[in-house]
Amino acid sequence: MKQTIIVALMALLLLAACAQEQTALNEPITVGVMLPLTGPHAVPGEEARQGVELALEEVGDRIKVTYEDHAGDTKKAVAGFSKLVDVDGVNFVLTSQSWISNGVYPLAADKGVWQGAVFSTAFKRTRDADNAVLFTSKVDEDAPFLASYAQRFDRVGLMYLNNDFGKVWYDNLRALLGEKLVAAEAYDAADPDTGTQLSKIKATNPDLLIILGSGNEGGLVARKARELGINAQFAGMFGLQQKGFIVDPAAVEGTVYTYPFIDDKHPLVATYTQRNGVPPTTYTAELYDAIITLAQATNDCGEDPACVKNWYRNKQLPGALGASRFDEKGEVHRVFEYRQVKDGKFVTYEGD
DSSP: OHHHHHHHHHHHHHHHHHHHHHHHHHSOEEEEEEEOOSSTTHHHHHHHHHHHHHHHHHHGGGEEEEEEEOTTOHHHHHHHHHIIIIISOOOEEEEESHHHHHHHHHHHHHHTOEEEEESOTTOOOOOSSOOEEEOSOOHHHHHHHHHHHHTTOSOEEEEEESSHHHHHHHHHHHHHHGGGEEEEEEEOTTOOOOHHHHHHHHTTOOSEEEEESOHHHHHHHHHHHHHTTOOOEEEEOGGGOSGGGGSSHHHHTTOEEEEEOOOTTSHHHHHHHHHHSSOOOHHHHHHHHHHHHHHHHHHHHOSOHHHHHHHHTTOEEOSTTSOEEEOTTSBEEOOEEEEEEETTEEEEOOOO
């Protein structure tokens, strides 16, 4: 009789433990989302925020979000990260832009926090042990695609942002283009006057000018280049696809740029287009996919950052950006295409 009671008690304790574990797995996960909601990169920040909100409509109460506006400033981002983790008790953080993600990375690694790096093509993993997942294809995948287009030209000039993002792109393109790269100048996103740098590039007589940065500053660079008499073809990467780039449509007409493939048949595209009158950008789609997959991962792992990091490893996940293939490190690999500015619109590149 006594043995029967003990067995029954053990069974009840086991059931209680399982119930508690299941409750923990079903509890909402709070995610800190760090975006540039103000400052020179507020446009892609807002596009990304809309991606988060659309994803939240689908995952319901599984994910709760706390936003931190880093305004593109690393010091502000570090302070925001500390608040999220040390004050709010957040164990999952999405960081945006390469220099921000790189600035936060060692802090996240030290604290064991899960870090999802978004629109961070120049993300640097410097620790053997971390809980970081990269949702953006790295420069070493995108740069060869851009360089392939640039090979048809003889003299290439380059304008790049003076930060982690721009410097890594510069290093890659310099190696890929060799002697074809005749001039390269860095500029500051907060300084709209690029006349000095562009004058130096003009002196080398380029037939292609690559502009690396987001649409707002890229549009200003392009307009200034035309004002100075630079008649070269323009090219760039996905950051250019923003309204700010076509502030002077005539200046940027014909610009060719690389862009991650977006699945036009994905429901996100129809929903976003219906609400905004334009299709979603990669910033919207990337954040959408990140939140959707994070909800799936935490359904399996609960609030365990290491488990969630491992959940992404060696997986291929469908989403708005097509099939996202994550490698052993938890870093994504995507398919790119060429796009161009035609008649003041962003369209698929049709060739010369």
